[in-house]
Structures are given as C-alpha cells and as structure tokens.
Amino acid sequence: MAMELGDLRVFVAAASAGSLSAAARELRLAQPSVSERLRRLERLVGRPLLDRSNRGVSLTPAGERLLPHAQRCLDMAARALDIAREDDTQGTLHLTTHATYAPLAVPFVIGALQPLRYAVVVDDRHSPSALRRVAAGTTDIAVTLPAPHAPEVLLREFRSEQVVAVCHPRHPLAERPCDILRLSSHPLAVNLWGSGADLFHEQLLDAPSRAHQLYRISSAETAADLARSGQAVAVLTRATVDRDLADRSLVELDVIDMPEWHVDLMVAHHRERADEPAIAAVINALDHLQP
Numbered sequence: 001m002a003m004e005l006g007d008l009r010v011f012v013a014a015a016s017a018g019s020l021s022a023a024a025r026e027l028r029l030a031q032p033s034v035s036e037r038l039r040r041l042e043r044l045v046g047r048p049l050l051d052r053s054n055r056g057v058s059l060t061p062a063g064e065r066l067l068p069h070a071q072r073c074l075d076m077a078a079r080a081l082d083i084a085r086e087d088d089t090q091g092t093l094h095l096t097t098h099a100t101y102a103p104l105a106v107p108f109v110i111g112a113l114q115p116l117r118y119a120v121v122v123d124d125r126h127s128p129s130a131l132r133r134v135a136a137g138t139t140d141i142a143v144t145l146p147a148p149h150a151p152e153v154l155l156r157e158f159r160s161e162q163v164v165a166v167c168h169p170r171h172p173l174a175e176r177p178c179d180i181l182r183l184s185s186h187p188l189a190v191n192l193w194g195s196g197a198d199l200f201h202e203q204l205l206d207a208p209s210r211a212h213q214l215y216r217i218s219s220a221e222t223a224a225d226l227a228r229s230g231q232a233v234a235v236l237t238r239a240t241v242d243r244d245l246a247d248r249s250l251v252e253l254d255v256i257d258m259p260e261w262h263v264d265l266m267v268a269h270h271r272e273r274a275d276e277p278a279i280a281a282v283i284n285a286l287d288h289l290q291p
Contacts, residue, residue: 005077007041008070010034011049015067019056092119093278096130097143100191100220101265104159104239105143112285118278126218134268141282142268145193154274155266156286161237163194163261165253166245168230177254180207187213187232189223196261200235203259224250237263 013023014034024031042049049063059067093113097105102122110120125133127144134142135150143158165183167174173186180200184207192201204214213232217223220236227234227241227250234241234250244250267286269279 003041003044004037005074007037007044008073010037011041011063012067012070012074014038014050014057015059015063018058020052022056091278092121093141093282094139095120095122095141095143096125096133096139097122098126098130098218099124100218100237100240101143104161104265108158108285109141109143109282112282113278116277116281131268134270137270137273140269140273140276140279144266144268146264146266149268152271153268154271155268156283158265158267158286159289161194161239161263161265163191163196163235163263164238164241165233165235165255165258166224166227166241166250167233167253168227169248169251171230171233171251173233173253174251177256179257180204180255183233183253183255187215187226188235189215189217189226189232190235191218191220191223191237191263192216194261194263196259199259200261203257 010023010027010029013026014020017023017026020034020038021031023029024034027034038050045062045066047062048060049066050057051060093109095105095109102124106120106122113120123139125142127142127147130139130142130144131147131149131153133139134153144155146155149155169175171186173182180203184204188204190200192198215223215226215232217226220234220240223232223234223236224241224244226232228244233253238245238252241250245252267282269283273279274283
C-alpha cells in the first residue's frame with residue numbers, strides 16, 4: 001500500500017486540531033472519510049498514530065515521530081506545485097559587477113527583466129574576474145569596465161560616468177576653485193579607474209607639496225563616506241554622490257586642472273547566449289537607453 005498525501009494531510013490536521021471532527025471541518029471532508037484515511041495510514045505504519053478519547057485525539061509515540069516528517073512532505077509537495085505552476089520563462093539571472101557600479105547595474109537589469117519575472121542574483125567581482133566568469137558561463141551578465149576578454153564575450157556600451165572631486169561643505173576647499181597642487185595637500189580618497197585616472201595620479205605624484213594621504217579605495221561608496229565625514233576629499237563617479245550633491249551634504253570642487261575623466265561601463269554577455277530570454281531582454285533595454 002502506498003502512502004498518500006491526502007492521508008498525511010488528514011493526520012496533520014487532526015494532530016493540530018485535537019479532534020477528528022475539527023479536522024473534518026478544516027479539510028471540508030465528512031468525518032467518516034477522515035476516520036478511514038487515518039485508519040489506512042495507521043495500517044501502513046503498523047501501529048496507532050492517534051489516541052482517541054471523548055476529549056479528542058492525542059499523538060502516540062509513533063505519531064510524534066511521524067508528525068514533523070509528514071509536515072515537511074506536505075510543505076515540499078506544495079512548493080513543488082508552486083514551481084510547476086510558474087511561467088515557463090521565469091528563472092534566475094546571475095549578474096556580476098563591482099560594488100561601486102551595483103547601484104547603476106542592478107536597477108537597470110531588474111528593470112529590463114520585469115516583464116519576464118526573473119529573479120536576479122548579484123555577486124561582486126572586479127572587471128577581469130567578471131569577464132572570465134562570463135566566458136566560462138558561470139554568470140549570465142556582467143557590468144564592467146572595458147578590459148581584455150575572451151573572444152566569446154561581447155561587450156556593449158552601457159553608460160559613461162564623469163569623475164568629480166567632492167568634499168564636506170565645511171571642508172577648507174569647499175566653494176572655491178582650486179588646482180591639483182592644493183588638492184594634493186589634503187587627504188584624498190580616490191577610485192583610480194577609467195580614462196584620466198593615470199594622468200590624475202601622475203599629477204598628484206608630481207605635486208611637490210603632496211600630503212602622503214592618498215587612499216586608493218576600491219569602493220566608491222566608501223570614498224564617499226570619507227567625504228561625508230569630512231575625513232577626505234573623494235574623487236569618484238558623479239552618480240555615486242548625486243543625492244549628496246542635490247541635498248548639499250557634499251559639494252563638488254572646481255578643480256581647474258582636473259583631467260577629462262570618465263568611467264565607461266559595459267555590459268558583457270557570452271556571444272552564443274544572446275538569444276536567451278533574459279539576456280535578450282537586457283540587450284534590448286540597452287538598445288533603448290537614451291543617449
């Protein structure tokens with residue numbers, strides 16, 4: 001005799017409600033049907049699962065052992081039905097990007113996937129590692145800086161972010177033009193990525209009065225936090241601090257000899273997977289971005 005989920009459901013309901021009549025009402029079954037299902041389950045187990053009395057029912061030792069497993073079986077069956085009923089196009093997309101670019105990349109990808117109801121899993125990697133993961137098929141989409149990559153990886157333009165210098169409103173450099181020479185005499189928290197990064201770094205190193213407080217920080221948000229606290233001037237992408245600039249919790253410095261400096265972000269995917277629904281949706285969203 002095979003165990004039936006309906007019999008387990010009756011057993012769990014009776015154990016929870018404390019009586020067969022209450023279980024019958026909960027399950028909308030006739031009480032004789034509830035009693036028969038319980039007897040059938042007990043015959044399969046080979047011993048009583050419930051002690052019956054005028055006051056209701058209580059679990060026997062065998063019933064106590066069975067109850068948690070019966071509940072798990074019912075939960076797993078319900079989960080299996082939910083998964084089977086999901087749309088065929090629903091799935092999970094793996095996105096790899098650096099934490100600095102996640103505030104730009106994650107909302108864009110989630111927005112592109114909304115019609116497909118995809119889940120998104122995000123992991124944090126520098127660009128070379130992210131591109132290797134795309135080539136190996138261990139991530140679906142990556143948002144990265146331009147970097148050497150395998151021929152099977154395609155890079156598409158996403159957006160270009162201007163790099164700016166910002167500081168606390170009460171910082172000595174706030175609200176007045178300065179040059180890199182003056183900038184270099186103060187602690188700096190810098191993201192040295194993108195076009196212009198190397199030239200800026202060279203200018204800092206050539207400044208004769210430079211303070212030996214150059215913090216090369218991978219996370220732009222950490223650099224921004226140092227500026228918010230007044231501990232440093234931050235040099236980072238404007239998108240990282242747009243809200244701070246709008247509410248004047250940070251101010252942008254006018255650095256008169258700042259090199260032209262942008263961080264160009266790319267979306268990477270495997271050449272042979274461009275027609276997959278989730279990746280195609282991201283590519284389509286890229287094609288419709290405003291220039």
